[in-house]
Amino acid sequence: MKTQNQLKEEVARKALQYVKPNQVLGVGSGSTVNIFINLLHELPFKVEAAVAASKESERTLRSVGIKVLDANEVESLDVYIDGADEVTSEGFMTKGGGAALTREKIVASISKSFICIVDKSKKVENLGTTFALPVEVIPMAREAVSRALKKLGGNPVFRENCITDNGNIILDVRDFIIKDPIAMEQTINNIPGVVSNGIFAQNKATLTLVAE
Numbered sequence: 001m002k003t004q005n006q007l008k009e010e011v012a013r014k015a016l017q018y019v020k021p022n023q024v025l026g027v028g029s030g031s032t033v034n035i036f037i038n039l040l041h042e043l044p045f046k047v048e049a050a051v052a053a054s055k056e057s058e059r060t061l062r063s064v065g066i067k068v069l070d071a072n073e074v075e076s077l078d079v080y081i082d083g084a085d086e087v088t089s090e091g092f093m094t095k096g097g098g099a100a101l102t103r104e105k106i107v108a109s110i111s112k113s114f115i116c117i118v119d120k121s122k123k124v125e126n127l128g129t130t131f132a133l134p135v136e137v138i139p140m141a142r143e144a145v146s147r148a149l150k151k152l153g154g155n156p157v158f159r160e161n162c163i164t165d166n167g168n169i170i171l172d173v174r175d176f177i178i179k180d181p182i183a184m185e186q187t188i189n190n191i192p193g194v195v196s197n198g199i200f201a202q203n204k205a206t207l208t209l210v211a212e
């Protein structure tokens with residue numbers, strides 16, 4: 001029986017085949033992506049440059065000798081590789097367990113394809129079933145957004161000791177089964193004070209690689 005880490009490595013290695021020469025690569029964040037970054041040296045060519053979705057991924061990319069560009073320096077990216085906390089068979093995801101959801105959504109939005117890399121524990125029928133939904137919120141709106149999320153049927157919990165790369169806070173919404181990801185992503189985004197939420201429906205995965 002393979003361990004979760006072995007599965008992560010397997011799927012991260014599989015994603016290498018979607019990386020082509022002479023491209024700027026979009027790179028997400030989290031433990032699976034970390035493994036992916038550390039496998040990039042196995043490619044028969046050197047990755048020119050990358051746009052990273054978190055400061056941590058920026059540091060890891062630099063540590064393996066890859067130049068990091070700011071998202072403002074590119075118009076679009078051919079491919080974005082990232083993990084997820086939950087993924088459905090349609091490619092809808094929840095993300096943000098590492099609080100990087102907003103930057104991940106920005107980089108995903110300028111990418112032509114999104115290759116999602118997960119191990120089998122991330123597969124769900126409905127989003128919200130196994131993972132509380134992260135919502136990035138401007139600090140002064142914490143209580144107002146919490147009340148609004150409660151009205152939507154969720155149970156928001158303030159994530160302790162967590163400030164995002166953008167200087168904001170995270171509310172993790174528990175007990176929140178998401179039946180219509182497209183509508184719910186928009187509804188939550190419309191609450192004043194919400195920067196973004198961890199539902200990736202508009203920017204869903206083009207292809208999901210699952211290590212079984």
Ligand SMILES: O=C[C@H](O)[C@H](O)[C@H](O)COP(=O)(O)O
Pocket residue numbers: 028029030031032033082083084085094095096097098099100101104
């Ligand atoms: O903010 C974090 C990201 O959305 C990650 O991509 C997600 O939490 C999955 O991370 P991991 O590969 O560590 O399970």
